[in-house]
Amino acid sequence: MAAADxxxxxxxxxxxxxRVARLQLRDEALAEDVVQETLLAALSGTGFxxxxxxxxxxxxxxxxxxxxxxxxxxxxxxxxxxxGDIDAEIDIEDFDALFNERGGWEPKPxxxxxxxxxxxxxRQFLDVMDLCLEKLPPNTARVFMMREVMELETDEICxxxxxxxxxxxxxxxxxxxxxxxxxxxxxxxxxx
Amino acid sequence: MTETRDPAPxxxxxxxxxxxxxHIISCKDASRLVSRRxxxxxxxxxxxxxxxxxxxxxxxxxxxxQIAFLRTAMQRYRQ
Numbered sequence: 001m002a003a004a005d006x007x008x009x010x011x012x013x014x015x016x017x018x019r020v021a022r023l024q025l026r027d028e029a030l031a032e033d034v035v036q037e038t039l040l041a042a043l044s045g046t047g048f049x050x051x052x053x054x055x056x057x058x059x060x061x062x063x064x065x066x067x068x069x070x071x072x073x074x075x076x077x078x079x080x081x082x083x084g085d086i087d088a089e090i091d092i093e094d095f096d097a098l099f100n101e102r103g104g105w106e107p108k109p110x111x112x113x114x115x116x117x118x119x120x121x122x123r124q125f126l127d128v129m130d131l132c133l134e135k136l137p138p139n140t141a142r143v144f145m146m147r148e149v150m151e152l153e154t155d156e157i158c159x160x161x162x163x164x165x166x167x168x169x170x171x172x173x174x175x176x177x178x179x180x181x182x183x184x185x186x187x188x189x190x191x192x
Numbered sequence: 193m194t195e196t197r198d199p200a201p202x203x204x205x206x207x208x209x210x211x212x213x214x215h216i217i218s219c220k221d222a223s224r225l226v227s228r229r230x231x232x233x234x235x236x237x238x239x240x241x242x243x244x245x246x247x248x249x250x251x252x253x254x255x256x257x258q259i260a261f262l263r264t265a266m267q268r269y270r271q
Contacts, residue, residue, distance in 0.1 A: 020270075055270055056270060059270050099218070099219065099220045102218065103218025103219055103220035103221060104218065104219050104220075105219050105251045105252075105255075108251040108254075109251055109254045109255045109258060110254075111254065112254075112257075112258060112261070116258075116261050117261070117264065120264070120265060120268050126269075129265060129269070147231075148262075148263065148266035148267075148269075149266055149269055149270050154231050154232065168231070169224075169227070169228050169231060172227060172230070172231065173223075173224055173227040173228070176227050176230075176259055176262060177223070177227075179262060180255070180258050180259070180262065183262075184258075
């Protein structure tokens with residue numbers, strides 16, 4: 001692919017990359033920087049073989065830039081504190097509100113229809129997903145994005161964020177519970 | 193959760209059996225295992241307990257499908 005073609009194709013990916021970076025960094029300026037670096041690396045690099053989609057390839061570059069940014073942040077305690085205390089997001093007792101005292105659902109998960117996958121083709125649904133992701137506590141959103149979009153292994157995430165596996169499972173559980181509930185309330189319950 | 197008691201013996205036996213399986217682990221524990229499984233294999237005991245629970249619990253089966261949907265949705269996010 002010629003350089004001119006690639007720069008034309010990269011621009012539309014910019015907003016997607018920004019969205020992903022913002023959710024993980026919760027820092028507008030830093031997210032802009034990281035995306036800029038990703039696009040520059042993509043332009044100067046020769047790694048794109050056309051075997052994966054352009055977006056998947058860019059996500060792979062972005063992953064490294066975000067991990068670098070997080071490492072750098074952790075070395076600057078004043079900046080790191082803006083992220084909030086990760087321990088505060090690990091408290092499992094929070095989920096008691098979703099269950100009764102015997103551990104039964106309260107309320108039960110709702111029915112999402114026969115083919116919830118149809119929603120994935122709708123622009124409005126993706127907007128609702130974005131809103132739900134933004135509503136997650138900062139560290140929870142970051143960990144969930146690292147796992148599900150960046151596809152980092154759990155031990156890599158634990159190492160980068162210096163948390164143990166148990167805490168990671170709790171955070172991911174929290175993210176899934178909150179997202180499930182948010183999608184149900186803001187999409188599936190309204191589109192029966 | 194309120195359940196109406198059916199006096200007919202066969203129905204009651206089914207209900208009791210279902211209740212026993214459903215209470216090996218609670219829905220709360222089952223939901224944690226469903227999420228935990230996304231990160232790697234469960235122990236043999238966890239797999240068994242979850243399987244038995246899911247076989248009788250409609251709410252948790254629903255939850256399991258919704259978590260699978262979430263994964264698909266997040267993969268779609270990057271395509």
